[in-house]
Amino acid sequence: MSATRVWDTSLQQFHGGQDWKFLDNFVEDFSVTTNALGTPQGALIAAREAVDQEPAKSSLAKFLWPVDHQSQVSRLLLGNGASELIDLVVRSAPSGSWKPGPWDAQYKEYQRSAEVNNRILLASNDKQKANLICIVNPCNPTGDYMPLPEIKNWIINNTERGGVVIVDESMQPWLSSSWRDDSLTSQQKFVSELYENSKISLYVIHSWTKLWSCTGLRLGSVVCPTMAHCNRLKKIQVPWSVNTAALAFLDAAVTDTDYMNKTWELTPIWRKEILSRLTAISDEIVKVKGEQARWSFYGREFLSWIWIDVKDADFAEQAVETARNAGVPVRSGKPGYKRPTYVRVAVRELSKVDVLIGAWMSLVKN
Incomplete structure (x- = not known):
């Protein structure tokens, strides 16, 4: 030819x-x-090491599996953010139906990838099993969370034989210092038996840009069921998809234990205080509009955000606009999640929260 x-x-x-x-x-x-x-041999060796994503990949493996990382690292693959890895796994999955986790709203990248790959889309509450399941746990934005026994049972009951399961645990490390014990990354026996007995392939994805607040770097990982699964993804992954700056960042971030300890200590404290201040705003609205106007707050206490139903679509739009004008933008639930009465507020240091609360309180009093 x-x-x-x-x-x-x-x-x-x-x-x-x-x-x-x-x-x-x-x-x-x-x-x-x-x-x-x-080709210069030294440069060639360096390039090969970069393709293998080392030493950052081994460092992340030690972070995920402190005890037996050497036996697990072959199942780990880094990517240019979680989005690249989501696309790789979805493209590699057998064609057929797709179903999200049981939440009423979920991070939309999984559905987008399913749509562009011409999959049959099932609703989250559909009783039919699907051959591609995507669960975000903890769920962004709703804040729902399934502990290990619950999510394992849900996977078994909702996945076709020979299917693929993706569990996004990007926000799971916020749980506590013992987060690994409640992560599917610790369940190799379950993952192996699921594949051996039902030919169901379970992948665990993390977007590390949230935990380490480095969204511009684009850094994600996937733990595959087996090394063979990992190699199949590598074959369709663009070489050098993770840039050297991101790899160097990762290599350093996984060893910063002080940062993680502060995360586990301060996040629930700050979240509780923000929730208290938001509740005070809701109480003011109830005085004017009645009990039916009371805001509803969602999410587990360890999470880095609060999902809020303000019960009024017009007020939600005003709240989003007012926050933006005050220099403290929040996430609207309307455009992506089709939840026009909802807003998502991230947990932040309390002096910054004062600005948001002041902006929203002015809305209520005016």
Whole structure:
């Protein structure tokens, strides 16, 4: 086959240097003006190490599995944010139906990926089993959380034989210093038996940009059922998808125990105080509009956000706009999650919270 037949010149500028791919008797390529000495060996070794995502991948493995990381690291793959890994797993899954976790709203990237891959979409409350299940646990934005016995049972009861399960545990490490004990990453026996007995492949995805507050770096990981599953994903992953800055950041972040201890200590304290201040605003609204206007607050106490139903779509829009104008934007539940009366508020240091509370209290008093 000629290299000219590989290029669609209506879409791409023709570029030579491809003929060697189609030669059974290839010896040397004289069509490109590369250095005749070949690739510098030191640079080649460095590139191979970068492709293998080391030493950052091993460092993350130690963070996930402090005791037996060496036996687990072959199941771990890093990606350019969780979105890349979501796409890889969804594309590699057998075609068929897709169902989200049991929540009434869930991070939408999983549905988007299912849609673009032409899957049959089932509702979260559909009793039918699906061959691709995607669960965000803890659920963003609702704040729902299933502990291990519950989520394992839900997976078994909702997944077709031979299907694929993705559990997004991006927010799970906020649970406590013992978060690993309640993570599916600790359940290798369950994962292995699920595959051996039912041919169900269970993947656990993390977006690390939330925990370590580094969204611009694009950093995610997936724990695959087996090394073979991991290798299949590698074959369709773009090489060097994780940049060197992100790898260096990860390598350092996983060893910062003080940062994690402060996260577990302060997040629930700050969240409780923010909830108290938001409740005070709700109480003011109840005085004017009655008990039916009382806000509802959702989410477990360890999470880094609060999901709020303010019971009034117009007020929700005003609250979002007022927060933005005050320099403290919040997330509207309307455009992505189709929940026009909801807003999501992140947990933040309390001096910054004063600005948001002041802005919203002015809405109530006016």
